[in-house]
Amino acid sequence: MDSIAQLFTDAATYRLLTIVILSIFLGIEVISRVPSVLHTPLMSGANAIHGVVIIGAIIVMGEAASDDYLALTLGFLAVILGTLNVVGGFVVTDRMLEMFDKKKKRK
Amino acid sequence: MDSIAQLFTDAATYRLLTIVILSIFLGIEVISRVPSVLHTPLMSGANAIHGVVIIGAIIVMGEAASDDYLALTLGFLAVILGTLNVVGGFVVTDRMLEMFDKKKKRK
Amino acid sequence: MLLPLIYLIGSITFILGLKMLSHPDSARKGNLVAAFGMTLAIVGTIFLYRDHSGNSLGNYPWIFAGLVIGSIVGTLAAKKVQMTAMPEMVSLFNGMGGACAMLISIVEYHHNPNPSMGMLVVIVLGMLIGTVSFSGSIIAWGKLNGRIKDRTIPAGQAINFLLFAGILTMAVLLVFSISSAPFLFYGILALAALYGILFVMPIGGADMPVVISLLNSFTGVAAAFGGFLYDNPVMLTGGILVGSAGTILTILMCKAMNRSLKNVLIGSFGGQKTGGSVGGSKEQGSYKEISLNDTAVLMAYASKVMIIPGYGLAVAQAQHACHELEKVLEDKGVEVSYGIHPVAGRMPGHMNVLLAEADVPYDKLKEMEEANDQMAQTTVVLIIGANDVVNPAAKEDPASPIYGMPILEVEKAEHVIVNKRSMKPGYAGIENDLFFKPKTSMLFGDAKKVLQDLVSELKQV
Amino acid sequence: MLLPLIYLIGSITFILGLKMLSHPDSARKGNLVAAFGMTLAIVGTIFLYRDHSGNSLGNYPWIFAGLVIGSIVGTLAAKKVQMTAMPEMVSLFNGMGGACAMLISIVEYHHNPNPSMGMLVVIVLGMLIGTVSFSGSIIAWGKLNGRIKDRTIPAGQAINFLLFAGILTMAVLLVFSISSAPFLFYGILALAALYGILFVMPIGGADMPVVISLLNSFTGVAAAFGGFLYDNPVMLTGGILVGSAGTILTILMCKAMNRSLKNVLIGSFGGQKTGGSVGGSKEQGSYKEISLNDTAVLMAYASKVMIIPGYGLAVAQAQHACHELEKVLEDKGVEVSYGIHPVAGRMPGHMNVLLAEADVPYDKLKEMEEANDQMAQTTVVLIIGANDVVNPAAKEDPASPIYGMPILEVEKAEHVIVNKRSMKPGYAGIENDLFFKPKTSMLFGDAKKVLQDLVSELKQV
Numbered sequence A, B: 001m002d003s004i005a006q007l008f009t010d011a012a013t014y015r016l017l018t019i020v021i022l023s024i025f026l027g028i029e030v031i032s033r034v035p036s037v038l039h040t041p042l043m044s045g046a047n048a049i050h051g052v053v054i055i056g057a058i059i060v061m062g063e064a065a066s067d068d069y070l071a072l073t074l075g076f077l078a079v080i081l082g083t084l085n086v087v088g089g090f091v092v093t094d095r096m097l098e099m100f101d102k103k104k105k106r107k
Numbered sequence C, D: 001m002l003l004p005l006i007y008l009i010g011s012i013t014f015i016l017g018l019k020m021l022s023h024p025d026s027a028r029k030g031n032l033v034a035a036f037g038m039t040l041a042i043v044g045t046i047f048l049y050r051d052h053s054g055n056s057l058g059n060y061p062w063i064f065a066g067l068v069i070g071s072i073v074g075t076l077a078a079k080k081v082q083m084t085a086m087p088e089m090v091s092l093f094n095g096m097g098g099a100c101a102m103l104i105s106i107v108e109y110h111h112n113p114n115p116s117m118g119m120l121v122v123i124v125l126g127m128l129i130g131t132v133s134f135s136g137s138i139i140a141w142g143k144l145n146g147r148i149k150d151r152t153i154p155a156g157q158a159i160n161f162l163l164f165a166g167i168l169t170m171a172v173l174l175v176f177s178i179s180s181a182p183f184l185f186y187g188i189l190a191l192a193a194l195y196g197i198l199f200v201m202p203i204g205g206a207d208m209p210v211v212i213s214l215l216n217s218f219t220g221v222a223a224a225f226g227g228f229l230y231d232n233p234v235m236l237t238g239g240i241l242v243g244s245a246g247t248i249l250t251i252l253m254c255k256a257m258n259r260s261l262k263n264v265l266i267g268s269f270g271g272q273k274t275g276g277s278v279g280g281s282k283e284q285g286s287y288k289e290i291s292l293n294d295t296a297v298l299m300a301y302a303s304k305v306m307i308i309p310g311y312g313l314a315v316a317q318a319q320h321a322c323h324e325l326e327k328v329l330e331d332k333g334v335e336v337s338y339g340i341h342p343v344a345g346r347m348p349g350h351m352n353v354l355l356a357e358a359d360v361p362y363d364k365l366k367e368m369e370e371a372n373d374q375m376a377q378t379t380v381v382l383i384i385g386a387n388d389v390v391n392p393a394a395k396e397d398p399a400s401p402i403y404g405m406p407i408l409e410v411e412k413a414e415h416v417i418v419n420k421r422s423m424k425p426g427y428a429g430i431e432n433d434l435f436f437k438p439k440t441s442m443l444f445g446d447a448k449k450v451l452q453d454l455v456s457e458l459k460q461v
């Protein structure tokens, strides 16, 4: 955690920023030619991917002292919500795309 | 320079690797739909961009001790060659693309 | 150093996943690839994460309990949800992600009594964006499933501006440590929640998918702030990728409806509804009805029938009945095809997905341009629960809120039969002149019932 | 911390530059954007770079002298080079970049007597790849400008394999510090140089652009190793971007010629030349010649003429004469267009660039498919210095090395007139049956001279 103290003063920040910039461009490039039928599943899949925030929730939860009730309660809630986002997101996306699959099989 | 000693043992490496991976994907995405008339100028432009290796040459040169004749000679040569790559690359690309521009103006 | 490698792999699967998701052939596999990377990252974090003193994580029972509860509820919800309710489900899940980011920021705020400025910025921004995404998504969810009605807020823009200014002021006070009172932090949280609500509230239901996509990219950015907080590359890449891809997707969705994002957010359909009904109050001609029997005869002797499905077909769950009709007609030698408008229904691809569910062959589905090309050779166009996507006002009336949207030009066909339950308008809330045209006949009733009756009539023709 | 920011901006300009370079409208601006970022990065490094003890760089006179010399020579060379010689120029510049990477690695090798393994790997790989790229590019340059002839090396693949094994062994010995003798380092360098030479030597001149593109991406990777060495993000992103973009570009170029990369590298045209001339030794029919005057009359009374330019037009610098001809014909009411094959000439877009130089209007240039569609309505096809791109063997003879390449189907036109200097084959080194077809007439002579004469003849018709 203390690494954050330096976060905005040292070169590592700029390396992270490089990652951010590259990711932004990549996100734009990857998506920019998606056919409109795939808009909803793609949105849903992206929705599942940002569920990666669950990792933060796990860390919060796992680092909470056993008498730190705030961290325990909120962390627990965060883990549940994050999992909902991830699992629900991927499952619902898969269901949407299953429809397309079926369609193709009978082509 | 000593940072390199740890390069392959610490998390910074993985951040660099993340940058590498993202750049690879980005390179692929950005280029994959270029029309064939632009192949040569694009190749030429990319050629100029990898001339960024000149930065290494400048550092080598600038850090060379005044009695380190190996570093001085090779570094000097490296700066010249790197500059050739960069300047020649961008200029020749511009010349190629100028042709296309002219073409468009009279459309 | 296994964990960084796992995170790297995770980032790669996210990129590959998104890439594959944007091609029809690989979309489903792409989703699985991303899910695999996510699982890897989660499991890796649980077992391999070490804090700066080298301690591993604790509270395993809690973590696993949370994961199990979330997985079960998530899976059940995702499996049970109806096709038509999927966008609202996505919105709900998105809200959960936003809430998760918000909660993390709250805990970290309390764990760091004397944070550096950089850290404070990251915590506050993560909380702020997560909260807006959370409250906004919940409203979007409520609106889509009808629990919350469209509501224009008087002076909405002014209020939003005030909220924004308030949030900014408090954030500056907090970050520059001019005041470090926790009430500032929670004040920002409260205002952000309110902002999310007011931001989504006035937007028309028809534009909801666009808003959800936007909120989706918000949550992505909030997750990325988590990545900064924990110096975690997979959260960073995952979050930012979704943030930028989501933004582009939002713009693409707007384009598919031929609207600008600004137009969606500010001059929302909801607000223009009045404008629409004013336009509708001009004296309309009268419309004519057609009986089931006449419809059956007309169709049985047609050479070519085109079915145009819309939101009503989805509501009535009439896709199977529709496929039934198609088969009966084909048995009689009538050529049947479907004209699919890109924004028919409530989500892009809605009609494709729906008809695929009923096993309608893929090659019978014609995209808008192709359908319009075939219109002139079509004997009967049967419109089932569609309205806006065949509204000629989009082409003819510059004052109409849907002006400029490409439509299915059904008037080129010989006969137009419209099935809906009443003369009520569709999602854009505007009258449809088509219904009053001489070529058009109305066939009132619930789509499923009408189609089933039509099938039995046809069998007797 | 201004320098990291400058480097970040540099990386962004490289991405934007590449992106813009791949769209015709923005290509030129893209090049400038990247050049701007490069300048920024160079200037920033010179003045703001600090080593780990906080010292700034020294030896400014040397640095500036190098920059000035490089800039002047580079600019002159780039400005003076002929259109047709541009690919070889690019190759030469590419070699310079590779040499630069190689030199850096040599110096760093001597500066670090006891390097860590990671560092050694980076240094050796940078040197290795830089050297291969350098020597290979020089050979490619020599072959393109004719100084070096195609040469099949007996047992070339076996030798290359041995070289490869040698390099690998020495690299392993060096990196795992089993032996640290400098002769290993220089041994690798020598073998790498040899490898580059032997790798490029047997490849046919027609495939050179593909090889240059490949070597281009090698240099990119070598530059990226420099980025690792100095922990420098802009070298890293710039190098890797070029490495990956160059690889894709190589594949795209192969596709445009309808060949696989493997096919280019191993079964090169050079090696197949014999196969081609064996095919050519089968008894050809005889060809017929046509006089200048007859050509002029034929064209003057044609309704539609299509000019098909090839490498010969570029060699003869006949683009202006060609435009002249076009204008004279149009004055006579003849419709003139150009049929442009994607790989006519020696680089993609060669013909477009060349004709643009002579101010030929853009809309007269027809891409291959369009040209082929118009062929049947064309009265006279005039082929100027093109050969392979109109060779019917590509369609008819599965044994031909160019089999499968799409060609301009000139035989569909009424009359075919071919201008070249002799019956010699074109770049692929194979006979062309077209010249012996009854429809075809040969009009021998240097393209520029013939076109000029044709124009004066036409003025008298």
Ligand SMILES: NC(=O)c1ccc[n+]([C@@H]2O[C@H](COP(=O)([O-])OP(=O)(O)OC[C@H]3O[C@@H](n4cnc5c(N)ncnc54)[C@H](OP(=O)(O)O)[C@@H]3O)[C@@H](O)[C@H]2O)c1
Pocket (backbone or CB within 6 Å): C205, C206, C207, C208, C209, C210, C257, C309, C310, C311, C312, C313, C315, C316, C342, C343, C344, C345, C346, C347, C348, C349, C350, C384, C385, C386, C387, C388, C389, C390, C419, C420, C421, C422, C423, C424, C425, C426, C427, C428, C445, C446, C447, C448
């Ligand atoms: N696809 C997307 O991505 C998307 C996303 C957001 C917004 N939208 C918007 O949604 C609209 C889609 O157009 P649309 O033509 O498909 O639908 P629509 O304009 O919303 O019209 C649907 C019609 O179906 C009728 N209906 C409802 N339930 C029915 C039932 N059970 N049986 C028979 N008819 C029924 C309704 O009339 P009655 O009440 O009289 O029956 C209504 O007029 C457009 O405005 C579009 O911009 C689409």
Ligand SMILES: NC(=O)c1ccc[n+]([C@@H]2O[C@H](COP(=O)([O-])OP(=O)(O)OC[C@H]3O[C@@H](n4cnc5c(N)ncnc54)[C@H](OP(=O)(O)O)[C@@H]3O)[C@@H](O)[C@H]2O)c1
Pocket (backbone or CB within 6 Å): D205, D206, D207, D208, D209, D210, D257, D309, D310, D311, D312, D313, D315, D316, D342, D343, D344, D345, D346, D347, D348, D349, D350, D384, D385, D386, D387, D388, D389, D390, D419, D420, D421, D422, D423, D424, D425, D426, D427, D428, D445, D446, D447, D448
């Ligand atoms: N464009 C690209 O990107 C690219 C890249 C690499 C390779 N290539 C290869 O290059 C070839 C291009 O085909 P192409 O049809 O344009 O050219 P080509 O097949 O190389 O034929 C050119 C012809 O021009 C004639 N010629 C040379 N100088 C002349 C002059 N001064 N006046 C009149 N004629 C002259 C030559 O015949 P005479 O000697 O009898 O005059 C020769 O047969 C293909 O094989 C292609 O694969 C293209």
